[in-house]
Amino acid sequence: MTLRKYLVILAVVFFGSVGDAFLARGMKHADAIDIHHLAYVFVALADPFVILGIIFLLGFMSSYMTALSFADLTYVLPATAISYVVMVLLSIFWLHEHVSAQRWLGVAFIVTGVGVVAGGPSRTEHPATRASDPAHVSDAAIEERG
Amino acid sequence: MRTLYTWVCILITVVAAAAGDVLVALAMRRIGDLGELRQRHGFLAVIARVLSSGVLFGGVFFMAIAFFSNLVGLSWADLSVVGPASAALTFVTNALGAKFFLHENVDRRRWLATIFVCFGVLLLTWS
Numbered sequence: 057m058t059l060r061k062y063l064v065i066l067a068v069v070f071f072g073s074v075g076d077a078f079l080a081r082g083m084k085h086a087d088a089i090d091i092h093h094l095a096y097v098f099v100a101l102a103d104p105f106v107i108l109g110i111i112f113l114l115g116f117m118s119s120y121m122t123a124l125s126f127a128d129l130t131y132v133l134p135a136t137a138i139s140y141v142v143m144v145l146l147s148i149f150w151l152h153e154h155v156s157a158q159r160w161l162g163v164a165f166i167v168t169g170v171g172v173v174a175g176g177p178s179r180t181e182h183p184a185t186r187a188s189d190p191a192h193v194s195d196a197a198i199e200e201r202g
Numbered sequence: 203m204r205t206l207y208t209w210v211c212i213l214i215t216v217v218a219a220a221a222g223d224v225l226v227a228l229a230m231r232r233i234g235d236l237g238e239l240r241q242r243h244g245f246l247a248v249i250a251r252v253l254s255s256g257v258l259f260g261g262v263f264f265m266a267i268a269f270f271s272n273l274v275g276l277s278w279a280d281l282s283v284v285g286p287a288s289a290a291l292t293f294v295t296n297a298l299g300a301k302f303f304l305h306e307n308v309d310r311r312r313w314l315a316t317i318f319v320c321f322g323v324l325l326l327t328w329s
Binding site: 060071076080083085098105106113117120121122124125126128129130131132133136140143144149152153158159161162163164165166167169170172175176180 | 214223224227230234235236237249258262269272274280285289290292293296297300301304305308311312314315316317319320323326
């Protein structure tokens, strides 16, 4: 893993957690959506915080796709779980939600999980000869198609 | 009743998010490392290759379903409930999807990390 790849993982964490916090803030402004009027969810899209949330989630999506281009899904997901810790911090300082000792224990578990996965390899090496495997297309094949 | 609706939303979010993640991961593996591709072929070639992937759009479609379901859930419950609950369940379904559909090497270290994160997220949810 190079510095650039760690920065991509960090970007996934930043855009994901801040985007979710913006969405939550925006949805708090909107009234609760009635089960019979689910289309009102589109009205919530006009809220500035929801719009900001969507912009941040677009940033999340592009950095997430970049991360998945060089690392496994089972590496990227636990490694970016640190965003839940950021979400808890945002809940305290911005949304003014209460965070109990049990939640802090949860934060400790997440940080441990992130530490465990971050120490391992980021990518499963698939043999280049497995051309029949739909989940694997070699770089040479991509070059040929490109 | 609102609690039931919230959990239905969480369930839809989990299934759609797992399907979306697996499809996007499959598409990005087929496309290759975006950083290397950009160095070799330029930024526009990367954009063209990403936009030509049908599997990617399938993944984005499921992610959009997960997004709207999550948005509805957020209007009924706190972010600190909906976010972690969806995430904890998504971690497990994603690990299974990655193992069986993407043939990733989900070794003991990754299961341990998944369980730690999942348990941590559950503690966040149930406090």
